Amino acid sequence: MTSLAKLNAQYVQYIIKYPLLTKSITTGIFCGLNETISSILTGEYKESKILGINIKHVISKKLVKMIIYGSLIATPISHYLYYIINNKIFIAPLTSKQKVLQILTSLSTVTPILSACFVSWISLINNYTPGKEDLSTELKRIKNVVSTGLKKGYFSVLKTSLITSLFALIVAQRFVPPELWVVFFNLVYFIMGTYQNTKLKNLQKLNRK
Template sequence: MSLNAQYLAYLAKYPLLTKSVTAAALSGLNETLASTLAKDIKTVKIAGIKVKHVLSPKIVTMMIYGAFIVTPTSHYLYGVLNRIFKGPNLTLPMKIAQIITSLCTITPTLSALFTSWISLINNYSLPSHKQLQNLHLSDIKEELGKMAQIISIGLQRNYFGILKSSVVTSICTLTIAQNFIKPELWVVFFNVVYFVLGTIQNTKIKLSEKKIEKKDENKDEKKDE
């Protein structure tokens, strides 16, 4: 059995699991490439030698996002969409209605999830192990408040830009999917397309955050002077 045929067999037998594993791999690669393109490079010493790399816990958190957040959400949302618009031979008005429905519901939802998650992993750090051991209810509320504020700021800064590019991409991908791809393969197809788009968007957000950090640092330096 070819690799492609084997993958399709797993997709038919374990649809959500297969899609989640695929999305996890693509999301991890997304973060690695975005960090490289945005020059978010770190240095570690190995045997006294400085080694530059782009590996970070963000890669793991992006894999979690791909496997447990965006894939189940898109899997069920597109499942509902395909149940509403049934049939292999949809009429042109039905295809247009399907695209409009997706653009008004699925695309904004996935764009909000992506923007929120990227904002969190780029701007929020978990408390230290020692702090986690001594967490009280008030501390948990404070941390949740920080996360909510980060997500709110991230959505204000980046959501509409991401939504705009996602809408354009969704129109193209849905048109292709409607005419050439089986409904059960839609999420995988969209995962690959949005991997490319997501890498570009993630890179832009990282570059934007770096510019803001530099501006803040320059302001602090001027105050100190």
């Protein structure tokens, strides 16, 4: 067994034993990398003075917020939605028709919900700064930021997510061994998330000009 196969087998064991925790940690790490790469690509650098020298970096509150999003928001939502679909609605063994219905159910429910959560969160961390207004005013500001973000970026993100998810499922079924599916999909969604985050950052930069 190769080193990669051993690591994958160990990871799958953790997924089975500690599903939500393992997924949360994995997604949190990938979201952190996602934010780091997209910040570099869009030139969102910070400057810190260390030993009298100004150093550019991408470590920011946004990075922490993306890790929080991946670990504590996206992962629990997807984990429990997929659990309902795979264990309550469609119970193995499945016929070919049921497998198709299972995929369509996932694409028509989980994907739109996660896309809305992603766009809303990105909009908030890029365009909302807590003020000193009363709670009602702050909630209205949050609503406006999220509403604007969804209007401008939701359907683009949803389209990309649907196409990527469908393509990934087809590729996985034909070319990827089942024991490598978890790693494969993590990699696919990491690349997709980085692309979407970068696209949204650039779009929101244009909107602020």
